[in-house]
Amino acid sequence: MTDVSPLLEVTDLVKHYAVRGGVLRRRIGTVHAVDGVSFSLSTGETLGLVGESGCGKSTVARSVLRLIEPSSGAIRLDGTDITRLGKTALRPHRRSMQIVFQDPFASLNPRMTAGDIVGEPLEVHGLATGQRKRDRVGELFEQVGLRPDQMKNYPHQFSGGQRQRICIARALSLGPKLIVCDEPVSALDVSIQAQVINLLIDLQRRHGFSYLFIAHDLAVVAHISHRVAVMYLGRIVEIAEKRELFANPRHPYTQALLASVPVADPKAKRVAPLIDGDVPSPINPPSGCAFHTRCRHVMDRCKVERPVLAETATQHQVACWLNEGTGREA
C-alpha cells in the first residue's frame, strides 16, 4: 500500500488563532487549534482522522487544502511544497485536491442546478464547455449513482444522500489525486451512510485516489480507512494501520475512545467510561502531555514533559510515556 514518495506529506502543521480582547484589541491568548501535526498519505490510501469535536480535525483538513492559512509547517502535495504558494501558483494544484463537506445542505449553492454545480469546476479550469461539459457531467452523475436527467434539478429537490452524491461528483470532476472528506456521512441517516461510504470505496478502487477521511464515528472509519490517526487537542496521539490500532490501541485516549463505542446489544453490560470530564480549553492547553488531566495512568513526568510520537511497532506510532522503552524512536 505504501509508496516510496507519499502523495501528501504534512510536516509539523501548526494553526494558532489569536484571541483578542480589551479596547485596543490586544492579543490576550492563543487558540492552539492544531499544534504540530505530521503525517503522510500514499497514493490510493485512506487515512482516517478521528477525535472529539474541537480537537482540530477540520482545521487540519482545511489547512491541507489551503482554505485556511497554516501558522507554520509544511504541506507537500505530490512533491511540491504548496504551503506558501500564491493564489495563481496554487490554482493548478487545486485540481489535485478536493473536499467533500459534512453538511450536504449548505455545501451546494441553492440557486444553481445540480448539473451547473458539478460542471462549474470544468468550466473554471477550462477543461470542457458546452456539449462536452454536459456529457462529462452526465458521466459523473452516473458514476455517483445519480440519473443524468437529474442535472436540471435544484439542490432542494434532492435528498440528503443524493446531495452528498452531488458533492462527490463535484469533487470528482477535476480528476483529483486527493479527496478530503470532512465528516461526509455524519449528517446522513445510518442507512444512507453505508451507501455513501460504499460509493466512496468503490470510486477509490476505480480511480485510485487517496482520501483524508475525517470522522468521529469509529465504525465508519474502521470500514473505510487503511490507516487511522487519533487526534487529541490539536495533536496526533496515535497513528497506526487500521487493524493494528483497533486490536492493539496503545494510547490511553485511543483505548478510551474504542471502549466508548456503543454496542448494538441492549443486554450487553455497560463498561464504565475510561475517561470523564471535558476536553481542556485549547486556549491554555495543559503542560506536558495534553491528555494528562484525564488520563488514568498519569505520572509526574506527563505533567512536565510532552511525549513525542514514537514507533512502538511497525507502522504504529504513539505519543505516550507509557510506551517508552517498548519500541524505538521514530
Add this chain to the structure above:
Amino acid sequence: MAVVNYDSELRRAGAQATHGWRRLVFLAQRHLLGTIGLCIMLLFVCTAIFANLICRFDPLSIDSAHRLAAPGMLHWMGTDSFGRDVWSRIVHGARISLAVGIGSTALGSSIGVMIGLASGYLSGWVDLVFQRVTDILQALPLLVLALVMTAALGPSLPNVMLAIAIPLIPTVARVIRANTLALRELPFIEAAKSIGMSETRIALRHVLPNTIAPLIVLATAQLGSTILTEASLSFLGLGIPEPYPSWGRMLSESAVEYVRTAPWLVIFPGIAISLAVFGTNLFGDALRDILDPRQRG
C-alpha cells in the same frame, strides 16, 4: 441560514401547486393585500405607458377660458389656474413619478449591491472605509440628503433621480453586506474556493444570487418612499422643473391659494401620491412575506 428557499416555504404554506400559473393564483389568494398592491402598481404602470391614449388634453396646453373649472364631463378632474386639465396632468405625472421611483431605486440598489458585496466579501480595510462612509450617509434622513443634493445639482429629472438614489445606497449596502457575511462562511463558498475560482466569480455567481430575495424586498419597499421623496422635493420647488407635471408640485402650486376655492387641485394629486405609495407598500410587504420569511413580524 441565510438562504431562503421559496419552494419549501411554499410547501410549508400548504401550496400544492408547483407550476407557474397555479402557484401564482395560490399566492394571490393567500396575500390578498399584496395582490391589491400589485394591481394598483400595474394600474399606474399602464397609466404611465398609455398616457397619451388615456388623456384627452395636452397636459401642458394652457386654456385661459377654462381657468379653475370644477370637475365635470369635459374636465374630469377640473382645471388649474392656467386652465390645464388636471386629469391629463396626473396621468402624465405618473410617468415622472414612476421614472424617478424606478430609476432612482435601480440606481441606488445597484451601487448599494456593489458596495455591500465588496464590503462583506473583501472585508478588511475596504469594509472599514465603506462602512464609515455609509454611517455618515445614514446619519442624515433620506429627504434632507436629497434636498441638499438637488440644491447643489439643480432641479432636473436626472439630478432628482441621482439625488434620491444616493441616500438609498447605505441601506442596500448594509443589507447586502450582512447577507454576504453570513453566506461567506457557508461550505458552498469554501467549495468554490477549493475548486480554485476567482474571488470575483465567487462573489458574482455564488454570493450575489443568494442575496437577490432580500434585495427585491428592499427595493420594492423603497420604491414607495422614493415616489414620496420626489413629491416632497417637487413640493419644495427642488424637484422636476416646470412645466412638466409632477404630483408634488401640483400640490404645492395650489395648496395655499386654491385649497378653499378649488379643492380638486389638492385632492386629486394627493390621492395619486397616496395611492401609488400605498400600492407599492402593500406589494412590498407581501413580497417580504413570500421571499424573506425571517423578517416576518
